[in-house]
Structure formats: C-alpha cells, structure tokens
Amino acid sequence: MRQGLSAVTMTALALGYAFLYVPILLLVAYSFNESKLVTVWAGFSLRWYGALFENQQLLAAAWVTLRLAVISATGALVLGTLAGVVLTRIGRFAGRTLFSGLVFAPLVMPEVITGLSLLLLFVALDWSRGPATMAIAHITFATAYVAVVVQARLATLDRSIEEAAMDLGARPAKTFFVITVPMIAPGLLAGWLLAFTLSLDDLVIASFTTGPEATTLPMYIYSKVRLGVTPEINAVSSILIGLVAIGVLIASVALKVSEERRQRDAQRAAAPRAAMVPR
Amino acid sequence: MSRDAERLRRGRAAWAELAAQPFIRVVGVSKSFGSYAAIDNVSLDIYRGEFFALLGPSGCGKTTLLRMLAGLEFPTAGRIEIDGSDMTRVPPYERPVNMMFQSYALFPHMSVEQNVAFGLKQEGCPRSEIARRVREMLALVQLEPFAKRRPHQLSGGQRQRVALARCLVKRPKMVLLDEPLAALDKKLREKTQFELINIQEQVGITFVIVTHDQAEAMTVASRIGVMERGRIVQVATPAEIYEAPASRYVAEFIGDVNLFEGRLLDTANGTARIRCDDAACDFLVEQTVNAEPGATVWLALRPEKLAIDLASPEAGAVNQLSGTVLDIGYLGSLSVYHVQLATGKQVTAVETNRARLVRRPISWNDQVHLTASPEAAVVLLR
Numbered sequence: 001m002r003q004g005l006s007a008v009t010m011t012a013l014a015l016g017y018a019f020l021y022v023p024i025l026l027l028v029a030y031s032f033n034e035s036k037l038v039t040v041w042a043g044f045s046l047r048w049y050g051a052l053f054e055n056q057q058l059l060a061a062a063w064v065t066l067r068l069a070v071i072s073a074t075g076a077l078v079l080g081t082l083a084g085v086v087l088t089r090i091g092r093f094a095g096r097t098l099f100s101g102l103v104f105a106p107l108v109m110p111e112v113i114t115g116l117s118l119l120l121l122f123v124a125l126d127w128s129r130g131p132a133t134m135a136i137a138h139i140t141f142a143t144a145y146v147a148v149v150v151q152a153r154l155a156t157l158d159r160s161i162e163e164a165a166m167d168l169g170a171r172p173a174k175t176f177f178v179i180t181v182p183m184i185a186p187g188l189l190a191g192w193l194l195a196f197t198l199s200l201d202d203l204v205i206a207s208f209t210t211g212p213e214a215t216t217l218p219m220y221i222y223s224k225v226r227l228g229v230t231p232e233i234n235a236v237s238s239i240l241i242g243l244v245a246i247g248v249l250i251a252s253v254a255l256k257v258s259e260e261r262r263q264r265d266a267q268r269a270a271a272p273r274a275a276m277v278p279r
Numbered sequence: 280m281s282r283d284a285e286r287l288r289r290g291r292a293a294w295a296e297l298a299a300q301p302f303i304r305v306v307g308v309s310k311s312f313g314s315y316a317a318i319d320n321v322s323l324d325i326y327r328g329e330f331f332a333l334l335g336p337s338g339c340g341k342t343t344l345l346r347m348l349a350g351l352e353f354p355t356a357g358r359i360e361i362d363g364s365d366m367t368r369v370p371p372y373e374r375p376v377n378m379m380f381q382s383y384a385l386f387p388h389m390s391v392e393q394n395v396a397f398g399l400k401q402e403g404c405p406r407s408e409i410a411r412r413v414r415e416m417l418a419l420v421q422l423e424p425f426a427k428r429r430p431h432q433l434s435g436g437q438r439q440r441v442a443l444a445r446c447l448v449k450r451p452k453m454v455l456l457d458e459p460l461a462a463l464d465k466k467l468r469e470k471t472q473f474e475l476i477n478i479q480e481q482v483g484i485t486f487v488i489v490t491h492d493q494a495e496a497m498t499v500a501s502r503i504g505v506m507e508r509g510r511i512v513q514v515a516t517p518a519e520i521y522e523a524p525a526s527r528y529v530a531e532f533i534g535d536v537n538l539f540e541g542r543l544l545d546t547a548n549g550t551a552r553i554r555c556d557d558a559a560c561d562f563l564v565e566q567t568v569n570a571e572p573g574a575t576v577w578l579a580l581r582p583e584k585l586a587i588d589l590a591s592p593e594a595g596a597v598n599q600l601s602g603t604v605l606d607i608g609y610l611g612s613l614s615v616y617h618v619q620l621a622t623g624k625q626v627t628a629v630e631t632n633r634a635r636l637v638r639r640p641i642s643w644n645d646q647v648h649l650t651a652s653p654e655a656a657v658v659l660l661r
Contacts, residue, residue, distance in 0.1 A: 168377065
C-alpha cells in the first residue's frame, strides 16, 4: 500500500472532488460578484452580503430557522440520549428489538414520507401548523441521529465506572449526571451539532409541517430560486454552508477527541505494565 | 499436624468459636442468567474482621457472588444479611459495602483527591471532614504527592491504590475486591499482597477478595472459599485447604498433588489402609476415614511430602514406592523429580535444595525410592 497515488488515482480523486464541490465553490464565488447577473463576473464585492441585512423577509426566515434548529437540536439531544441509555444500559426487555427499530427508522425513512405522515397527524389533531409543529417534526427525525452517536459512545464506556459511583452512594440519576454525562460529553456535543445542522438545512419536512406565518431559510431560498437565482441567494447560501461546515467540523473533532480518549484508556487498561515502569 | 495452631495463625479465629455471630450471612443464594445458573444454592458465613478469599477458576461464579454482596446483582433466590440486617434487595447506594473493581473504575474526569472524596460527598459529609479524611486515606496508601493528578497520569500500581483508598474512605462494614491485583506484574503483585494485609489489619474492616490465583488467596486470606461451577466446595483456612482438601477438585486446584485411586482395606485406631493398584502398594494413612471397607477412595500426596532417595529404605518402612527418574526440573530453590513407577504411573516429588548443587546426586534414569510418612497423605472420598 506504499505506492502513493498514481496519475490515474489522482485524476479520479480530483474529478470526484470536483463533482462534489465545484458547484458549491461557484456559488460561494458568485456571492462575491459585483454584477446583478449571476453568470457574469464583474469584480469582487460584498454588496450582496450587505443587501441581506436589509431584507426583512430573509432576516425573519433566518431567525425562525436558527430558533428552530436550537430548539429541535436540544429536544433531539434529550430524547436521543434517553434512547441511547435505554438501548445500552437497561439490558434485555420485552420489545427491545422493536424499540431500537423504531428509534432508528427515521434514518432510512424518505423525508417526504416523514413530512407527509406528520402533516396528516397534525391535521388529524387539528393543530395549527407553525414553528411548534416544525420543531416536533425536526425532533422526530433528528432524535435518531443523536441516539446513534450517544449509543456508540455509551457502548464503549466501562460500565464498572458507573457501578463504582453507585457503590459509593450515588443514586442512579445522580450517577448519570455526575459520572456518565461528563464522560460522554463529546458525544453529546457531536449529537447536538448534528441535529442542529440537520434542522438548519431541512427543506422537505419543514415544508410539510409549517404554516403560513413561519418560513425557514431553506424554504425562502427555494421559493426565491423558482423566480430566478439572484446574487443575494448566493450570499445567504454561502453563509448557510459556512454554518453547516463549522457545525460538522466541530462535531467530528469532538467525536475524534472522545474516540482517542477512549482508545488511550483502553490501551492503558490493556498494558498497565508499560504505564507502571516510571515509578 | 497441629490444626489449632494453624487456625490461630492470624490471632483472631472467630469462625472457630461456636458462639461467634457471622457478620455476613449468605443463605441459600442462587443466581441465574436466563437458563444459566451462575450461582447454585450457596451458603456462606463471613466473620467480622476476616480477610476472606473466594477462589476458583474463571467462570465459577465468584465474581457474581461478589457483585451480589455489593448489590450490583440481585439473587434469584436466597438471602444476604450484613451485620444482622437483610440486604438481599438493597441497592448498592444504600449498602454499607464498597467494592474495588478489577478495572479500578476510577472516574477519569476527576483528580485522585476528587475520586477519593466522591463517596463522602454522597453521604453529605461536611467539607472540612471530607478534606481531612481524604488526606488521611491518601497518606495510608502513600499517594499524597499525587492528590491533584488525573487517573491517566498514574501508573498501574498507583491507580490500584487510589481505587483502594476510594473504597476504604467511607469506612464501610465490608470491602469487596474483585481481582484487585490482576493487572499488576508479578513483583509488584507480591509486594501489594502484603500491603493489602497490612492495610486490612490497620483499618480492621472485613475484606472479601475474589481471585483465581491460589497463591494470592493463600497469602492474603484468613479463610478461603473454593468455588466450582457456581458452588462452594470447601471453606477453610489456607493451611487446611492445602493439607486437608475436601475433594480431588480442591486438592488439584490448590498446588500440585499426586492422586492415586484405591480401595479402603480397613480402618482401625485412626489408621486407614488403602490398596492402590496404580502404585502397586498398600498405603498406611493416619486418618479416620468415614467409609466402609471396600469403598473406592483417593489418596492425595503433595510432592514435597515425598522423600526421594537413591538408597533403599530400611526394611519395614511403610508407604514406599520405587521407579525411574524421567525428568528433573531444577527451579533454583527447588528440584522437581518426575518418577515413573513400575506400573507406568508418574509421580512428582519435590526437594528443597538446601545445599549448593555442584553435581546432582540423582540423575536421569536413576532407580529411586520414594517414601511418605503415614501423616503425609490424605484420603479423599470425592
């Protein structure tokens, strides 16, 4: 495996990356375009970013989106963590397989189905649709992602650490908050950020579950694009891409840190002799 | 053999006194996981101040029994009493018992000090008292300079002592140790065994240790419970376990032993005569055997209790075997001789090398004579 990259693999790699990222780079580049025409380059300018902050409609949509993302990520974190704890700590119980299936189903469920079924539910319950129903919908599908991350972290955690805390007199709830939560904190952060970015860029489910007065940023962009792409849209999209990229980056760094810590602990447990020499 | 003297080896032999009240009582406890019975109707009494070892091969249920004492598992049947109160279904956080885990289970996000203080904080101890008791405990295990370190900045031996300090600081009625020294290397393990004994004698708390290492159990424990497949097969002092094992399983698990199958010829005046076909010899054993003549019994002879000699023993000597030397293992302090008898059976004899060995007096293929005194052997019925 020490051949390095041949010309063929390099080309394939370049083409692959180009296919994935050139459109995004173009979009970001044109967001700095002076011209009003999207396809004609007329020099560098921050004009469209400035224009964003005068567009009340867009700012309102951004505010709705941000609030929605924070609320649904927090809700999904709580529910997903509970699901992860149940799946790794309760042991066998009646309906465990069904429960884990139901928790993880939203991962593979087409968004259209999730959105439509939730819409039908809200209509049947006669709830007026708006930010609240959107938050419920986002929590529903983001919970699955949080549960995956938290469960993976909990499964590799040495159970006897929690047992030791209980043995020393901490009740189960206290053990969870004082011992378990600090140890899985990187996983919790990663789960929250994942849920946050999922909510931030969701169009389909939000469209199904919102009402007339609540429009999210992706919905606003989508409706504008149907009338033609404007540089303003490029600018707002660039900001959105930046936010999502930062979120994903922090989440993956947090996961990597927690994984390294786990491996280091495991190595020390496996080879305590090596660690013991410098006494 | 003076058993009473052995019983008093540690100076407090509560289990030998009929009037003594057991401190911990395990009564008819069973535990099954699904259809697998990990613990099968175990009853056990442990006395105040004892250092009790649960010894057995892996999978014999010793850790499960320990976890039930800690409250981390609940028995399927039976009762567990600690200091007179029923603890069978009391959760771990309400038991006056602390456990030291095999992995040490230190809290990685807390310093040594915080780890040790954790248990006292849960009790709602005042801050000044917590600080004082933590300091005392760190002094006891010689970890004062490391109070501010995190567990991952400590060596294996240091982490082991943090774990011990953490479960002693609450002054529990009983400390449970699950293979506490398994992760240490041999030298450190042997040193720590004596440290454990000293600490236990200083704090005077009842210790229950689980181990698969028979030498460790013999070193630290005042009494040992030998376990086999979910049952306790013998509870006795280390010396009794070694010198008077209850069964072939115990005899073979603790140390090395030569076992001969035989038939009980007669038993009179405390002396039993056993005919062993595989040794082609009648053994005289000073032991009252509770079996009918003709019953199948086993004779257990520890290798160090067989005297090995090139010269023929004097006429009339009892319990003598002869054979050829197959193999010699020179271990420095000891020499191990593997001798093949005329019947084809192999017997092991061990001799201490008292003098420096220039030339081995006994060599390969030598014809040798092995003798055992009538007190040396033990007759086993199981």
